Amino acid sequence: MEPNKVQSEGGLNVTLTIRLLMHGKEVGSIIGKKxxxxxxxxxxxxxxxxxxxxxxxxxxxxxxxxxDAIFKAFAMIAYKFEEDIINSMSNSPATSKPPVTLRLVVPASQCGSLIGKGGSKIKEMRESTGAQVQVAGDMLPNSTERAVTISGTPEAIIQCVKQICVVMLESPPKGATIPYRPKPASTPVIFSGGQVRADPLAASAANLSLLLQHQPLPAYTIQGQYAIPHPDLTKLHQLAMQQTPFTPLGQTTPAFPGLDASPPASTHELTIPNDLIGCIIGRQGTKINEIRQMSGAQIKIANAMEGSSERQITITGTPANISLAQYLINARLTSEVTGMGTL
Structure with a gap:
């Protein structure tokens, strides 16, 4: 979308897609009875x-x-959430009404434009609408998207969404976006004899996932007009090795007390656009070998299929190995699509 096609007067006649991240209870409220x-x-x-x-x-x-249809839908959602807050307060002693909160999912390559140089754009949005706006420092798991949280009165949220839409139209995503897909709720493992136990592998992967999301690192580093995630991968790797049971190939020592074998390997597949596969492989395979070494996972990249614009990557290892490999691949992709060189 060219900037000159964006009108400043509300009624923009362009089609846009906005993604929201909601909890189950919020979704139930939006769906309603039947x-x-x-x-x-x-x-x-x-x-x-x-x-x-x-x-x-x-x-x-x-x-x-x-x-204009998106703004109407947002208004209806914001007012519905406000109604839910008022209804929940009638049963509680709280006197001050909490703000309505919505979470947008935005490609990381557009977040720099939302924040603005030195945080100028996000500050302007907060001041002109009265809404609180926060851009997450980390990408959502296994994606190149970030959460943008908006909270305030429904009126403030609607004004803020209008401004965000204008920015998104003026600054389209760069390169390919890997969309965030929420993971299903994890299930316990049932052993022979019908005993239900917590899955130590799932726990280790969860530790890693939490570790990746809660690194005590700066939320973003401003470089020119971009705000880019700033993970310290060496520190991340050391922490991951301490907190999760990585089992290098050929090692037979039990990874968990009381278990006789190494954790079973699992496989995860993802597709990457052809034009971005080079940044994953690196010159003479240097980057992919680095990711293999740091994650402890086996990573295979399929040959290009005729007529396909994507390549398939197969990652094999423990859930912890796979989580770290995915994180490192996503970090490479974000670095490429935001044009900020190598991580």
Missing amino acids: GETVKKMREESGARINISEGNCPERIVTITGPT
Whole structure:
């Protein structure tokens, strides 16, 4: 979208897609009894509203349509959440009304434009709308997207979303975006004899996931107009090795007390656009070998298929190995799509 096509007066006649991240309870409120609420929102706003499937604690709500339809849908969602807050307060002694909060999912390559040089754009949005706006420092797991949290009165949120839409139209995503897909709720492992035990592998992967999300590192580093994630990968790797049971190939020592064998390997597949595969492989395979070494995972990149614009990557190892390999691959991709050189 060229900047000169963006009108400053509300009614933008361009089609846009905005993704929201919601908890299960929030999604239930939007759907309503027998889907009546979401049906009404679709009809009155004119926007397409889709809700991701799956038994996940979090769901993605996708709103697509002309920008004026998106603003109407956002207004209906914000007022519905405010109504839920008022209803929940009638049963509690709290006197001050908490703000309405929405979480947008935005490609990391657009976050620099939302923040602005030295944080100028985000400051301007906060001051002109009265809403609180925060851009997450870390990408959402296994994606190149970040959460943008907006909170305030429904009116402030609507004004803020309008400004965010204008920025997103003026600064389209750079390169390919790997969308965030919420993970299903984890299930316990049932051993022979019907005993249910916590899965130590799942626990180790969860430790790593938490570790990746809660590094005590700067949220973002301003470089020119971009705000880029700033992970210290050496420190990350050391911490991951301390907290998760990595089992190098050929090692037979039990990884967990009481278990006789190494953790079983699992496999994860992901597809990467052809034009970005070079930044994963690196010159003469240096980058992919680095990722293999740091993560402890086996990583295979399929040959290019005729007529396909994507390449398949297969990662094999423990859940912890796979999580770290995915994180390192995502870090390389973000570095490439934001044009900030190598991490």
